[in-house]
Amino acid sequence: MKKYLTLFKLSFQQELAYPINFVMWRIRNVIQIFLIFFLWDTVFSDPNKIAFGYDKAKILTYVFGLVVVRPIVLSAKSFEIAGEISRGELSNYLLKPLSYFKFWFTRDIASKVLNILFAFFEITVLYLILRPPFFFQIQPIYLLAFVMSLVFAIVLYSLLIFLFSMFTFWNLEQAWGFAFLLLLFTDFLGGGIIPLDVLSAPIQKVINVLPFPYLLFMPLQIYLGKLSFAQTGVSLVTSGVWILILFIVVNLVWKKGIKTYKAEGK
Amino acid sequence: MDRSIIVERLTKNFEVNQKGKGLTGTISSLIQPKRRLVNALKGISFSIKPGELVGFIGPNGAGKTTTLKILSGILYPTAGFVNVLGYTPWERKHDYLKKISLIMGQKNQLWWDLPAQETFELNKAIYEIPAREYQRTISELIKILDVEDLLATPVRKLSLGQRMKMELVAALLHNPKVVFLDEPTIGLDLIAQQKMRDFIVDYNRKFEATIILTSHNMDDLVNIAKRVIVIDSGEIIFDGNLSDLVNHFAKEKIIKVSLSKEVDFQKLESIGEIKEINLPFVTISVPRPATASAAAVLLQSFLVDDLTIEETPIEDIIRQVFKGGLKKK
DSSP: OHHHHHHHHHHHHHHTSSHHHHHHHHHHHHHHHHHHHHHHHHHTOSTTOOBTTBOHHHHHHHHHHHHHHHHHHHOOSTTHHHHHHHHTTHHHHHTSSSOHHHHHHHHHHHHHHHHHHHHHHHHHHHHHHHOOOOOOOOOHHHHHHHHHHHHHHHHHHHHHHHHHHGGGGTOGGGHHHHHHHHHHHHHHHTTSSSOGGGSOHHHHHHHHHSSGGGTTHHHHHHHTTOSOHHHHHHHHHHHHHHHHHHHHHHHHHHHHHHHHOOOOOO | OOOSEEEEEEEEEEEEEEOOSHHHHHHHHHHSOEEEEEEEEEEEEEEEOTTOEEEEEOSTTSSHHHHHHHHTTSSOOSEEEEEETTBOGGGOOHHHHTTEEEEETTOOOSOTTSBHHHHHHHHHHHTTOOHHHHHHHHHHHHHHHTOGGGTTSBGGGSOHHHHHHHHHHHHHTTOOSEEEEESTTTTOOHHHHHHHHHHHHHHHHHHOOEEEEEOSOHHHHHHHOSEEEEEETTEEEEEEEHHHHHHHHOOEEEEEEEESSOOOHHHHHTTSEEEEEETTEEEEEEEGGGHHHHHHHHHHHSOEEEEEEEEOOHHHHHHHHHHTOOOOO
16 A cells, blocks of 8 residues: 555656646636636526526536536546557556556546645635635535545546556557547536536436446536435446446456557567 | 576567558558568577576567566467466566566656656555665665766756666666566667676676576677577577587688788688788688688698687677577577
8 A cells, every 4th residue: 555655645746847837737727617607607698597497506506516526536647548558658567566557546646636736726716706606515415425426436537547548458559549539428428518417308318327427417416416315326326336347347458458468669 | 496487488479560651551551451460489498597697689579578578577478388486477466576677778667757766765665675675775776876966866857878777776676586688788878888787797696686688789798698598580599608609600710810921812712701801911711611621721822920710709690690690500
């Protein structure tokens, strides 16, 4: 365990090795928030307008909620895996008494902690500037479920990145393509752009079977108290089952991939 | 255990994507990928005793690095048996990985943006090196390689030679019993090369470590490896003492004569291939079986002050090995 703790500390230093880079990344996030915020603010310029069951207050609450949940769930370093496999840098890790995925999961967590620290500061400032209607959940049971759903989402997201990155074993040249696909899925099927409940019920049913809505959409719904106890339970169980499935699949694919690994270049 | 490395009938096949020239080639390979099977290793066998230092040589693409990668557990073999220190490398048991190290001149494990000592600390944790042992090893390595002043410098600001030294420290911190060195002196200046060689010999002796070394640097081999394994096109064509390499492969001997009078060089050429003329000295290379008769002819037909018969220099043989010009006997 100590090895991953040391790695955790080192990741922090690494993230801050290029402070300007990091600051720019945070600025990008802030601008993105402004963009999404003003987009919806304009769409719902009439405060009485209701579209897809959302009025202005509700949609802005969702959007602002995204601002909080995004850095927690989506800050991840493990997108580098694809490149490492295709450039042969994976060899470095295979030589060490170390689990490759635990290594990257640790780096993901370090990245999240750092991003959350900054996001917390930004969100406070933005909240004071934009003064969005924000819903404060106070029921402990929902808060607990929300934290659980976030933990599940974090694990789920890292597993998804691992899985999508490992296609590189068989397609060395297309290292980035699949990771890009995952980013698309996360945004469109995960609720990163629009709340998924604006979609028609049958489509929602299909999407809810996939792992993606459990990244951003479901945790937010739980926080906003939009799900009943039963629905909250189903949501948590479904994402738990996905974690189990992906855990097994990732390990299987890894075992196969590592056998075809050519350690090219290095 | 009397052998630390055992390799038997080790085979490795690769599937390689073939791509045509230019844009059209790229497009056609997208539509119809052509794959070619490469037999990188064709069933090689050898074994190495504990504490031995073996040079692994051969032309580019002969299978040297592939062998090292399999021995260190990075690659799975297609077929064959390998046992290193009682372990099967590609199972990558943590106990095994703690006992070996693979060092490649073109590979780096150091964290690029951080000082090298951070990587060392991380490796200390990863390899679970006890604090006292770590202190002892690192201070020794730092002293031998003379890198004390550079520990706090971010790796990206180090020169290639300095970085190689740091890579070496990082790779040896856990005191491996078996070390695979792939081109350890590549890109280093002459002085650094010599230091590296001294270090390898030193490490081998001090820790009784088993070392396999591949190199394209003649001096690396001549100065430090007693035993060499020559590999070409995935097959071992020689395995023995470096000094026997000449007897094994040299088809010619070298006759050096000192002439006391101007001679007809055409007549000399009929005896053997003239390698060098630096009057009064002439160097002729003759086929081994004909050495004695050639010497006799020389002494009879020319006014010779002095005559010596020598073996082909080991450097020439190794040069031929790198060119891939040697065949299995």
